[in-house]
Amino acid sequence: MSASAATARSDASRRSRTPAWRDGWWWRAAAAPSPNHNARPAGAQIALVVVHSISLPPGRYGGDAIERLFTNRLDWSAHPYFETIRGLQVSAHFLIARTGKLLQFVSCDRRAWHAGASSWRGRADCNDYSIGIELEGLEGGRFTTAQYTQLAALLRALSRRYAIDAVVGHEHVAPSRKRDPGRGFDWNRLVRSLRWSRTRVPFATQA
Numbered sequence: 001m002s003a004s005a006a007t008a009r010s011d012a013s014r015r016s017r018t019p020a021w022r023d024g025w026w027w028r029a030a031a032a033p034s035p036n037h038n039a040r041p042a043g044a045q046i047a048l049v050v051v052h053s054i055s056l057p058p059g060r061y062g063g064d065a066i067e068r069l070f071t072n073r074l075d076w077s078a079h080p081y082f083e084t085i086r087g088l089q090v091s092a093h094f095l096i097a098r099t100g101k102l103l104q105f106v107s108c109d110r111r112a113w114h115a116g117a118s119s120w121r122g123r124a125d126c127n128d129y130s131i132g133i134e135l136e137g138l139e140g141g142r143f144t145t146a147q148y149t150q151l152a153a154l155l156r157a158l159s160r161r162y163a164i165d166a167v168v169g170h171e172h173v174a175p176s177r178k179r180d181p182g183r184g185f186d187w188n189r190l191v192r193s194l195r196w197s198r199t200r201v202p203f204a205t206q207a
């Protein structure tokens with residue numbers, strides 16, 4: 001056996017012994033713990049995934065501004081836009097960068113602060129029972145192939161651990177306030193990449 005094959009085999013063996021989840025943290029995501037979370041209500045069942053988009057400042061990609069925002073380390077004076085959100089304390093469970101890099105800020109077993117005032121199918125306070133995934137991007141803009149690939153992998157992992165019964169956008173749970181991820185997000189592409197039927201997990205769709 002070649003050295004490269006032996007290394008690959010060793011890596012595969014190690015991965016097979018590594019728990020996919022530990023206390024709500026996914027092993028494939030780089031951990032960047034946020035202080036912005038609290039306990040879910042007693043008995044709350046995680047059933048919803050809410051997809052968002054974010055860029056800081058709007059339309060600028062790369063850098064660590066989003067990570068700094070979610071971990072309360074953003075320098076408010078670093079850009080004029082940051083002054084308009086000074087003091088904001090928010091988080092999401094995951095962020096998928098344009099490159100496909102995946103960060104996790106909050107354990108999925110905890111309540112992240114991503115949806116705000118929201119409702120899905122008559123049930124209010126989506127933060128209580130949802131997982132929030134941020135895509136680095138501009139509301140209404142397009143997203144990268146790497147992001148769709150990573151999002152599909154994450155959704156598969158979430159569906160194996162939690163009883164997810166819908167995947168929607170922020171715009172669908174807070175339509176009077178939010179428009180993300182917007183028309184640039186291709187829901188049909190996501191469904192195809194997952195190879196899931198819509199009868200298995202309902203997806204929001206763009207008109």
